[in-house]
Amino acid sequence: MDAVSSPSSPASMDTEVADPCLVCLQDFYGREVAPVIVEPRQCQHRYDLDCITDWFQRQPLNKRVCSCCQKPALPLRVVSGSPDTTNPFIRNEALGALYQGDTERLASMLASEPELASRSFHDPEFDDLKTLLHAAAQQGRKPVVELLIEKGANVNACRSNAGMENGFTALMSAAENGHKLVVELLIEKGANVKPGWRMASLP
Structure with missing residues (x-):
């Protein structure tokens, strides 16, 4: 995936399902390399797995929540793509x-x-x-x-x-x-x- 500039924290949005990743704010579609798209377990807000993985690795367990609705995020659900089986935020x-x-x-x-x-x-x-x-x-x-x-x-x-x-x-x-x-x-x-x-x- 091409390098992107990320905000200091994920964006908060009012829409239930956002088209761009809520961390990097880039649209999921039209990229040279298709991202793995994931959702938190209790909502349908969508994230690029690479972006949300990087963000969560810098947060304590109780802060690993959806940036939009603040609901518990883990384990993440895969919407599309094939994630690395070693990703720490997707349950085996x-x-x-x-x-x-x-x-x-x-x-x-x-x-x-x-x-x-x-x-x-x-x-x-x-x-x-x-x-x-x-x-x-x-x-x-x-x-x-x-x-x-x-x-x-x-x-x-x-x-x-x-x-x-x-x-x-x-x-x-x-x-x-x-x-x-x-x-x-x-x-x-x-x-x-x-x-x-x-x-x-x-x-």
Whole structure:
């Protein structure tokens, strides 16, 4: 993409869907290299992925919002184009399928790529690194937890972030959110109960 001059902060506009990128103010269409166009998850204001990525990388997590409506932006949704799979503000497809409750699509991905069960993914909404097992345990999705363990997920893998949940295992996430059946399953499958760590009250 050609270099463009960017304002010090994204422009604020009243229109619901803007034709130009709200960071660089250039129209999306007619460029020599077509940009990847994205929208924040709670609105339809549109941005050039390169521009909004550069902007968000300079902001703390709580400031990564749409410049127009101030709604939470992450994870970004792709409108058109093929983004770099390592972009930190677009949620991995497998993690997205899990959060959307699309178990069938997730199972299909795991069937073709079983190694997904063992990988850690950056979650842009929380700015942390987690496995699919962490996400499934946190949401209490026992069938998905069973599927992931069957595919080789490490029940003792730890989350990594700069916040309170740094070092959390899937067992801790399930217990903290009151998912008793998932807790029992994880312990049965070899999850370690760390000495001195207090579980939340379980039903």
